[in-house]
Amino acid sequence: xxxxxxxxxxxxERELGAGGMGTVYLARSRGGRTVAVKVARPELAxxxxxxxxxxxxxxxxxxxxxxxxxQVVDADPExxxxxxxxxxxxxxxxxxxxAERGPMxxxxxxxxxxxxxxxxxxxxxxxxxxxxxxxxxxxxxxDGPRVLDxxxxxxxxxxxxxxxxxxxxxxxxxxxxxxxxxxxxxxxDVFALGAVLVAxxxxxxxxxxxxxxxxxxxxxxxxxxxxxxxxVRPVVAACLAKDPxxxxxxxRLLDLLAPDNxxxxxxxxxxxxxxxxxxxxxxxxxxxxxxxxxxxxxxxAHAATVAAAPRAESPPGFxxxxxxxxxxxxxxxxxxxxxxxxxxxAGALIVLGGAGYGIYASGGLGxxxxxxxxxxxxxxxxxxxxxxxxxxxxxxLPPDPQPDSGSQRDATHFSADYTVTSTGxxxxxxxxxxQVYGSSGRYKNPEGRRDALVEAMTVTGSETVSDPPxxxxxxxxxxxxxxxxxxQKTVCGWGDDNTTVAIAFTPTGSLExxxxxxxxIRDDIRRPIAQRP
Numbered sequence: 001x002x003x004x005x006x007x008x009x010x011x012x013e014r015e016l017g018a019g020g021m022g023t024v025y026l027a028r029s030r031g032g033r034t035v036a037v038k039v040a041r042p043e044l045a046x047x048x049x050x051x052x053x054x055x056x057x058x059x060x061x062x063x064x065x066x067x068x069x070x071q072v073v074d075a076d077p078e079x080x081x082x083x084x085x086x087x088x089x090x091x092x093x094x095x096x097x098x099a100e101r102g103p104m105x106x107x108x109x110x111x112x113x114x115x116x117x118x119x120x121x122x123x124x125x126x127x128x129x130x131x132x133x134x135x136x137x138x139x140x141x142x143d144g145p146r147v148l149d150x151x152x153x154x155x156x157x158x159x160x161x162x163x164x165x166x167x168x169x170x171x172x173x174x175x176x177x178x179x180x181x182x183x184x185x186x187x188x189d190v191f192a193l194g195a196v197l198v199a200x201x202x203x204x205x206x207x208x209x210x211x212x213x214x215x216x217x218x219x220x221x222x223x224x225x226x227x228x229x230x231x232v233r234p235v236v237a238a239c240l241a242k243d244p245x246x247x248x249x250x251x252r253l254l255d256l257l258a259p260d261n262x263x264x265x266x267x268x269x270x271x272x273x274x275x276x277x278x279x280x281x282x283x284x285x286x287x288x289x290x291x292x293x294x295x296x297x298x299x300x301a302h303a304a305t306v307a308a309a310p311r312a313e314s315p316p317g318f319x320x321x322x323x324x325x326x327x328x329x330x331x332x333x334x335x336x337x338x339x340x341x342x343x344x345x346a347g348a349l350i351v352l353g354g355a356g357y358g359i360y361a362s363g364g365l366g367x368x369x370x371x372x373x374x375x376x377x378x379x380x381x382x383x384x385x386x387x388x389x390x391x392x393x394x395x396x397l398p399p400d401p402q403p404d405s406g407s408q409r410d411a412t413h414f415s416a417d418y419t420v421t422s423t424g425x426x427x428x429x430x431x432x433x434x435q436v437y438g439s440s441g442r443y444k445n446p447e448g449r450r451d452a453l454v455e456a457m458t459v460t461g462s463e464t465v466s467d468p469p470x471x472x473x474x475x476x477x478x479x480x481x482x483x484x485x486x487x488q489k490t491v492c493g494w495g496d497d498n499t500t501v502a503i504a505f506t507p508t509g510s511l512e513x514x515x516x517x518x519x520x521i522r523d524d525i526r527r528p529i530a531q532r533p
């Protein structure tokens with residue numbers, strides 16, 4: 001791979017990673033200081049709206065102070081490829097630390113929560129909102145946690161909203177108001193902080209499974225706090241309140257998590273070797289004076305951990321939905337990208353969104369006459385493709401009616417999984433499993449919804465793209481299918497006036513094969529309304 005020799009005044013040494021905004025490089029200043037430089041993707045660089053937002057967010061990020069953010073040291077929004085340089089923070093990400101050392105005990109959780117609250121307070125005081133706080137965006141440095149990638153996400157989000165109506169966030173850490181396409185304030189970051197603490201304790205606040213399932217639970221179901229020590233459960237429960245107004249402020253969290261009588265941390269163990277920061281590079285801060293939590297951060301990274309509490313069963317009220325297991329696999333070599341949260345409509349087409357999942361922003365309801373007529377609808381049959389795939393009743397969501405918005409009317413969301421059967425006679429199964437996510441209704445921008453759904457189904461936070469997105473028109477079909485292979489699945493989707501669907505196939509296959517199978521499935525699950533019995 002060819003590396004640029006210099007970016008601005010910085011000599012590039014190596015690539016650290018690539019994300020939704022661009023590529024991150026390890027570089028050195030002329031005086032020898034190590035920095036991480038993030039360079040915008042070419043398509044973003046060509047977008048004047050992105051440049052304007054990027055410029056504004058960089059200016060705001062420079063003003064952020066605090067002990068727990070990474071300092072913005074330089075930027076050039078006017079460069080041919082806009083870039084941002086931040087202090088390089090050595091240390092593992094929180095997600096990496098937890099994978100290596102296991103969950104934290106109560107003392108470490110309190111210290112971590114206080115440090116993150118202090119970081120959020122500094123960010124919010126400058127008028128910024130992080131929008132994607134998660135373990136992968138937190139570096140556990142020797143002198144305390146550092147929050148990365150804040151502020152700049154707004155530039156990318158703003159561009160995405162302009163072009164497709166999609167917003168950002170990571171399912172499992174995404175606040176209900178984000179999942180519903182509502183206005184987002186600092187309380188969304190507090191919600192994410194609560195989810196981070198559950199993860200740090202070895203739990204999953206909304207279980208495990210597909211991004212769609214995680215978003216559904218975040219909006220509709222209570223969090224699972226069973227992994228947390230009893231002493232911090234009330235605080236985390238308050239952070240995870242569905243109503244943003246009921247969540248504590250970062251300042252209040254500092255009072256709750258780092259009081260004068262907070263337990264002292266155990267002595268630090270051997271230092272953790274430095275690691276490179278998350279590819280989602282920082283965007284912030286100039287250190288200022290701080291609070292009690294600041295001086296204890298290094299012990300969090302090096303502290304002893306405790307066994308995770310057993311996960312409670314999924315809460316009631318989530319009919320016919322088992323928690324799907326998700327194997328961790330090594331993705332094939334390819335291009336990395338960060339999570340984009342792409343999903344349905346404002347008000348909640350609950351379908352993820354990574355690195356990422358988006359949600360269509362409402363823009364005024366408009367008149368019924370401006371929407372297409374309802375001629376087709378989706379059904380979820382017990383088998384598809386001539387019986388080649390059978391319905392997996394344990395992995396589906398009930399039909400979920402959606403509110404009207406400026407881009408949709410009369411929409412209902414559907415989800416179902418299918419697995420290969422030995423009884424299919426008309427057609428042989430081309431794949432082992434099929435996951436169907438989609439909705440039927442009336443849509444002004446069905447192809448935009450299709451693209452958002454495909455994005456939504458491929459977001460994990462650090463996806464490996466084997467086959468980049470391609471539009472395929474299968475012979476005999478009247479719609480284009482958008483297909484790509486990401487990590488261990490091939491995904492295809494379509495969008496028409498009344499149905500928008502994305503389908504994930506495993507194991508992976510050629511895009512042409514997946515498109516052909518998608519056409520068969522479309523014929524099975526999309527039917528004229530006039531044929532309703």
